[in-house]
Amino acid sequence: MATIVENPSLTGGSPGAEPVVDNYLTFTRGWKSWAFTLDHKRIGVMYLCATLGAFFVGGVMALLLRSELFFPGKQFLSPDMYNHMFTLHGAVMTFLFIIPGIPAAQGNFVLPIMLGAKDVAFPRMNLGSFYLWVFGAIYLVAAIIFGGLDTGWTFYTPYSTTTNTSVILATTGVFILGFSSIFTGLNFIVTIHTMRPPGMTWFRMPLFLWATYATAIIQVLATPVLGITLLLLIAERAVGIGIFQPELGGDPVLFQHFFWFYSHPAVYIMILPAMGVISELISTFSRKHIFGYRFVAYSSIAIALLGFLVWGHHMFTSGQSAVSATMFSFLTFSVSIPSAIKVFNWLATMYKGSISFATPMVYALSFIFLFSIGGLTGLFLGALSVDIHLHDTYFVVAHFHYVMMGGTLIAFLGGLTYWWPKMTGRMYDEFSSQMAAIGVFIGFNLTFFPQFVMGARGMPRRYADYLPEYEFYHQLSTIGAFVLGVALVAAVGILVRSLWTGPKAPANPWGSATLEWQCSSPPPHDNFATTPEVGDPYAVESVKWSDSERGYVKNPSYVPSKDH
Amino acid sequence: MSTADVVSPVTAPGEHHAHSGDGHDHGHGHQPHLAHHFESYEQQFDAGKLGIWLFLVTEVLFFSGLFCAYVVFRVLYPELFAFGHLFLNKELGAINTVVLLVSSLTMALAVRAAQLGQRQVLISMLVVTIACAFVFMGIKYVEYTTKFREGLFPARYFAPTPEALLHAAHMIHDAQSHGAAGHAAGDGAHDEHAADTSHGHDAKAGDHAHEEVNKNGLTAAEQAMVDSVKVPANAGLFFSIYYCLTGLHGIHIIAGIAAISWILVRSIKGHFTPLYFGPVEYVGLYWHLVDLIWIYLFPLLYLIH
Amino acid sequence: MWLSKFAVSFVPAQLTSSYWLPEPNSTFAPEVDGLFMFIFWLSVFFFVLIVGLGTYFALKYRRVGTTEVVAPSASHNTALEATWSLIPTALIFVIFGWGFVGVVDMRTPPENAYEVQVNAKKWAWNFTYPGGLPDSDLHLPVDQPTILTMTSDDVIHSLFIPAFRAKMDVVPGRYNKLWFHPTKTGENVLFCTEYCGREHSGMNRKVFVYEAGGVEKKLAEIQETIDKMDPAELGKITFEKSGCIQCHSIDGSKKVGPSFLGLFGTTHDITTGEKITVDENYIRESILEPMAKIAAGYNPQMPSYKGQLREKQIEGLIAYIKSLKNSSSK
Amino acid sequence: MTAATIDHTGHGHDAHGHDGHAHHGHGHYPGVPSYSHIMPLWILFAVFASLIALTALTVALSGVALGTAEIFVSMGIATIKALLVAVYFMHMRHDKPLNVLICTFSLVFVALFIGLLLFDSMEYYPNIAARTYVEMLDKAK
Numbered sequence A: 001m002a003t004i005v006e007n008p009s010l011t012g013g014s015p016g017a018e019p020v021v022d023n024y025l026t027f028t029r030g031w032k033s034w035a036f037t038l039d040h041k042r043i044g045v046m047y048l049c050a051t052l053g054a055f056f057v058g059g060v061m062a063l064l065l066r067s068e069l070f071f072p073g074k075q076f077l078s079p080d081m082y083n084h085m086f087t088l089h090g091a092v093m094t095f096l097f098i099i100p101g102i103p104a105a106q107g108n109f110v111l112p113i114m115l116g117a118k119d120v121a122f123p124r125m126n127l128g129s130f131y132l133w134v135f136g137a138i139y140l141v142a143a144i145i146f147g148g149l150d151t152g153w154t155f156y157t158p159y160s161t162t163t164n165t166s167v168i169l170a171t172t173g174v175f176i177l178g179f180s181s182i183f184t185g186l187n188f189i190v191t192i193h194t195m196r197p198p199g200m201t202w203f204r205m206p207l208f209l210w211a212t213y214a215t216a217i218i219q220v221l222a223t224p225v226l227g228i229t230l231l232l233l234i235a236e237r238a239v240g241i242g243i244f245q246p247e248l249g250g251d252p253v254l255f256q257h258f259f260w261f262y263s264h265p266a267v268y269i270m271i272l273p274a275m276g277v278i279s280e281l282i283s284t285f286s287r288k289h290i291f292g293y294r295f296v297a298y299s300s301i302a303i304a305l306l307g308f309l310v311w312g313h314h315m316f317t318s319g320q321s322a323v324s325a326t327m328f329s330f331l332t333f334s335v336s337i338p339s340a341i342k343v344f345n346w347l348a349t350m351y352k353g354s355i356s357f358a359t360p361m362v363y364a365l366s367f368i369f370l371f372s373i374g375g376l377t378g379l380f381l382g383a384l385s386v387d388i389h390l391h392d393t394y395f396v397v398a399h400f401h402y403v404m405m406g407g408t409l410i411a412f413l414g415g416l417t418y419w420w421p422k423m424t425g426r427m428y429d430e431f432s433s434q435m436a437a438i439g440v441f442i443g444f445n446l447t448f449f450p451q452f453v454m455g456a457r458g459m460p461r462r463y464a465d466y467l468p469e470y471e472f473y474h475q476l477s478t479i480g481a482f483v484l485g486v487a488l489v490a491a492v493g494i495l496v497r498s499l500w501t502g503p504k505a506p507a508n509p510w511g512s513a514t515l516e517w518q519c520s521s522p523p524p525h526d527n528f529a530t531t532p533e534v535g536d537p538y539a540v541e542s543v544k545w546s547d548s549e550r551g552y553v554k555n556p557s558y559v560p561s562k563d564h
Numbered sequence B: 001m002s003t004a005d006v007v008s009p010v011t012a013p014g015e016h017h018a019h020s021g022d023g024h025d026h027g028h029g030h031q032p033h034l035a036h037h038f039e040s041y042e043q044q045f046d047a048g049k050l051g052i053w054l055f056l057v058t059e060v061l062f063f064s065g066l067f068c069a070y071v072v073f074r075v076l077y078p079e080l081f082a083f084g085h086l087f088l089n090k091e092l093g094a095i096n097t098v099v100l101l102v103s104s105l106t107m108a109l110a111v112r113a114a115q116l117g118q119r120q121v122l123i124s125m126l127v128v129t130i131a132c133a134f135v136f137m138g139i140k141y142v143e144y145t146t147k148f149r150e151g152l153f154p155a156r157y158f159a160p161t162p163e164a165l166l167h168a169a170h171m172i173h174d175a176q177s178h179g180a181a182g183h184a185a186g187d188g189a190h191d192e193h194a195a196d197t198s199h200g201h202d203a204k205a206g207d208h209a210h211e212e213v214n215k216n217g218l219t220a221a222e223q224a225m226v227d228s229v230k231v232p233a234n235a236g237l238f239f240s241i242y243y244c245l246t247g248l249h250g251i252h253i254i255a256g257i258a259a260i261s262w263i264l265v266r267s268i269k270g271h272f273t274p275l276y277f278g279p280v281e282y283v284g285l286y287w288h289l290v291d292l293i294w295i296y297l298f299p300l301l302y303l304i305h
Numbered sequence C: 001m002w003l004s005k006f007a008v009s010f011v012p013a014q015l016t017s018s019y020w021l022p023e024p025n026s027t028f029a030p031e032v033d034g035l036f037m038f039i040f041w042l043s044v045f046f047f048v049l050i051v052g053l054g055t056y057f058a059l060k061y062r063r064v065g066t067t068e069v070v071a072p073s074a075s076h077n078t079a080l081e082a083t084w085s086l087i088p089t090a091l092i093f094v095i096f097g098w099g100f101v102g103v104v105d106m107r108t109p110p111e112n113a114y115e116v117q118v119n120a121k122k123w124a125w126n127f128t129y130p131g132g133l134p135d136s137d138l139h140l141p142v143d144q145p146t147i148l149t150m151t152s153d154d155v156i157h158s159l160f161i162p163a164f165r166a167k168m169d170v171v172p173g174r175y176n177k178l179w180f181h182p183t184k185t186g187e188n189v190l191f192c193t194e195y196c197g198r199e200h201s202g203m204n205r206k207v208f209v210y211e212a213g214g215v216e217k218k219l220a221e222i223q224e225t226i227d228k229m230d231p232a233e234l235g236k237i238t239f240e241k242s243g244c245i246q247c248h249s250i251d252g253s254k255k256v257g258p259s260f261l262g263l264f265g266t267t268h269d270i271t272t273g274e275k276i277t278v279d280e281n282y283i284r285e286s287i288l289e290p291m292a293k294i295a296a297g298y299n300p301q302m303p304s305y306k307g308q309l310r311e312k313q314i315e316g317l318i319a320y321i322k323s324l325k326n327s328s329s330k
Numbered sequence D: 001m002t003a004a005t006i007d008h009t010g011h012g013h014d015a016h017g018h019d020g021h022a023h024h025g026h027g028h029y030p031g032v033p034s035y036s037h038i039m040p041l042w043i044l045f046a047v048f049a050s051l052i053a054l055t056a057l058t059v060a061l062s063g064v065a066l067g068t069a070e071i072f073v074s075m076g077i078a079t080i081k082a083l084l085v086a087v088y089f090m091h092m093r094h095d096k097p098l099n100v101l102i103c104t105f106s107l108v109f110v111a112l113f114i115g116l117l118l119f120d121s122m123e124y125y126p127n128i129a130a131r132t133y134v135e136m137l138d139k140a141k
């Protein structure tokens, strides 16, 4: 980072905005100015590094899992080691990477700027949330060192209350991470409600903000229930309260209800911000106003609220009563409608646009492809009788990797490549990162598509060993995982390389109309020199390409339409 | 800080970062306690207020898990609750309710004083509130230690002592002999006399000093009464729930004491003005919520039939 | 129906239910497969629609150079948006309804079913047949419904027979019921699909489906072999099939429990500090009441096998453990 | 750029408008800003007195055999108390509608959580009871 800071060209101000002397990276120096920063942008950058680190740790674990499964029988991981590995892979990926991934890393960076505010409402709490993440991560790592964890990321009782791995350490870690997530959500809700500048009405907010707002609702309402569930689990192990223990009169299925009351809404914590990113990308790179703004905005809220009513679909075979299963199945499908609305609106946005295949758009297009598969396979799982067959097989594993990895991670990369020039002031190499994006796409499908087939044919999940009939699919999947690994390392490597070699980024390289592109790249400490001009966030015609700036500048002939 | 003295056009004069860190301290110069990223006290107050309400929402959902466990087990195993509550001390519960209500009143008065800028009233009201909180915790301490002595632990370690069972037997007996006809034996019904008579039993050593006692320290008649008590299977579950609910509530009281003390220190330093009293109000809201939860806990745990 | 058959004759194998799903060997299978394939085709339709349109737009309207004058077009169209909300809404009712009908069937066991008690423990299945005979494989009559009444001794397990499209968790402290109606004789696999610890992936057994009367014959046969078999050999089979092998090795290595190699006749400490000698009675007690005496250095994790092994099998196990002497080479 | 431009703040002031009695805002207390609502003393004490009275009432009623009505009566009284605390001590009466909405909202979700879960537990309870019964018989043997 030092290189950027010292580069004199950066302080010369970026084209397209008023010349600015310092930016948030150069504003103050020294590690303390980062460790104790209250600037949402720096906190966002720290979150970004941290969550990416977690992703790589989780990814390495995934590669170990896949390597073990290349042949049936034991290769190099004992069954116990395998169990530890998938548990930690799942726990690290969900709690350390994907839940904070988009909202806390990218959201923190852009949310206040998009809104036209100087910062989030509670900067101290924001920093606190980051450190809670760090502590939570330390606990999880401690759990790995002191005895490991082999419960699955779901912590089902009574397995989790009887195993002799360090469940208490790990659940304490997740408990802390839960608070980190609550603080982020709470901060965002308050910021969006109380920090909007004049002119920034609800319906002038970019869809990414609607999405993070909807996400924040879930974070605030659902995460506390995870907190109490984990506390009860800790108490169960420590003093035997018996609430989840059958031999003490308790009920293990109760635990599943508690767990999924949080964890189903949590999957929408993962996907909603991703959908928000995609809405920004599709409109920008089609150079067209987003289609059906209000429908897309409302559908985020609808997904957030409906998402609370469907948790029972993870428990169709648990001994749940037939009546509740029916109810949950029905409600599950209701979430597909707002998701469908979004997908179709993105397509309609592309219609008659001017579509660029810049890296973020490549990710956005692969998001539509992969998320459709992931979402549509959710329909198989939501259908009662079919889920009985598919539950706890690789079909489910494939489903959730398609939505989490094919959906959220791809959108994360899309957002990262989109806001990268804004965050760092550097442009990365376009061609190589497009290639990396395509590599990720191919590797991903090769990894997870075969899992649908073997899952439907009965291959159970969480298996360290399997029957020879599934070998072919496992081998495809393992090969895919390595392709994916290489492509991902390339994708991130290209970005990192741009810090040293990339050309200086203009204020608005893509031609977006949202506020974060009005300030220089990287933005100044206080975000805006003057109160930003709030207009329609998708009026892409309000900016036009300028060869001299190598970016987009204000279009003098633009007249805001009455329509929006 | 090489660039700090270059005033960028981004920051208005007087709003600049004269302070440590990267300037996020209160930079409004003549406007104490107004953070730099807010435009006005009102905006700051509104943000804080919305924030604290959202926080209370998370608290409600946090507790909801325990209430949920309570409801499920109460509906499925009512006998556990009818049995378990025999061991709870209704008087102490009622006293604690009143103590918390008083503290709620003083907290509300403290907020009012802060709004009006009456520093002395504010300080004294906060002191009374903290005092009430300590009284509450003291009484809880007495209750817990009694339970531990009587072997009334969470499920895995639940092992009521003969004394505890004798006490329960008397309560059941009293309830029946007072003609609560509709109640089946052992379901723990009792009327208001049960409480009076039960005081007597604590003094049993005196009453029955001359009689022979067995290894449990009980006379034959008492042992018979103890044997007549049907301890429902998994009776410890009630105590698990009791400890979880009251324990978590207790932790919130302790957190409340810390928060109010912080407010107290700040009011002694004279930080609060009619323009800036947000923290008092926020802590007050939190404190009222803690009270609110107790308002439900008291009948749910202590006053069951 | 004929329409779908007709359509199917044109599609590659990868698009048929026999590619995606295991052999359909119970009455649930056609029902489930039908719905599976319905959703499958629905998904294919929407997928092709979405990706097709996406690709078409991306190519047709791709940006050439930096020309970017985009003729303004509508930014919303309520009728269109309503249409693409309502069509999926209608479709989910179909999927939901179909799945619901299927599950009502799965949740309503018929009257005169063949009843088997199932007991799961880490990491073995035990099936008790009418008349009280236990075995570790599932033997079933064809063309007759079977009800399994299932419970677990330790953690949650789940019984899954892919060919029957049947699955239900086996939860400690309760009876979960699962029923199905096999339609074909032969062999099928049975998996444990709820994660239950180290040997979760090893917790699979066979399901044998016989002609009428076949089950009784098979059970009698098992009884007979047991009666005839050399005790140590029976012990070996029991050791492997009843789950002992998951926790006890026969090569001297320590697993969850002590190894059986050279165990017989040794004297060692138990957790109370007393010493015991491993003899016939101690082994019997260990199998039936494992919690009575816990070998020092181990956790009390062994489940009881009371009621799940025949007397002969216990004798066999004793004989087998006796036979595992330390060879001179070690 | 003042907060007054933020759309919902407008409603907050409306709420003050509906409020019948005059004990608030600038009128009575000079120097008190508009976002600060002062609760009159007599209300605070009246609420406190009612809370104590209601506590006494539940304790007294707990001695009376009310049968199944008991839970409803005691929860009803608790709810009245809770409302008193929320509306007056917590100033909900004069708070922004948004904050009140958020609270109501959280209660709706709590109700859904507890409701759906309880419903399912009651439905599958027979499976547990059957097993408990068999275990009891086994132990008796």
Ligand code: HEA
Residues within 6 Å of the ligand: A154, A267, A268, A270, A271, A313, A314, A332, A333, A335, A336, A337, A339, A340, A341, A343, A371, A372, A374, A375, A376, A378, A379, A381, A382, A383, A387, A390, A391, A392, A396, A399, A400, A403, A404, A407, A408, C042, C046, C047, C050, C087, C088, C089, C091, C092
């Ligand atoms: C980002 C995370 C994410 C997202 C967005 C989703 C989205 C959905 N999920 Fe998924 N799910 C997970 C993450 C996610 N899931 C995880 C992690 C698990 C497993 C946890 C574990 O056990 O470890 C899981 C498991 C899971 C199960 C339980 C399976 C089992 O264990 O047996 C079910 C069952 O109903 C389900 C359903 C759905 C549905 C219906 C959607 C819907 O929201 C999808 C909606 C989208 C679409 C439908 C596509 C777009 C619409 C169209 C293209 C139009 C056409 C539409 C129609 C005709 C309706 N999911």
Ligand code: HEA
Residues within 6 Å of the ligand: A055, A056, A058, A059, A060, A062, A063, A065, A066, A086, A087, A089, A090, A091, A093, A094, A097, A098, A151, A152, A153, A154, A397, A401, A404, A405, A409, A447, A461, A462, A463, A464, A477, A481, A484, A485, A486, A488, A489
């Ligand atoms: C965000 C969520 C997320 C993501 C992104 C992933 C990513 C991946 N997952 Fe994971 N997965 C889960 C969430 C996720 N997973 C969850 C919740 C479970 C369930 C756990 C449970 O059952 O409890 C699961 C389970 C799971 C299983 C099932 C295990 C089992 O049931 O037995 C498998 C098996 O194939 C798997 C594979 C993979 C692979 C190959 C990737 C790949 O996409 C990973 C790609 C990433 C990389 C390859 C990293 C690249 C880095 C390098 C190559 C190293 C270079 C290093 C440096 C530069 C430092 N995952």
Ligand code: CUA
Residues within 6 Å of the ligand: C121, C122, C123, C156, C157, C158, C192, C193, C194, C195, C196, C197, C200, C201, C203
């Ligand atoms: Cu038994 Cu998995």
Ligand SMILES: [Cu+2]
Residues within 6 Å of the ligand: A263, A264, A267, A310, A311, A313, A314
């Ligand atoms: Cu779900």
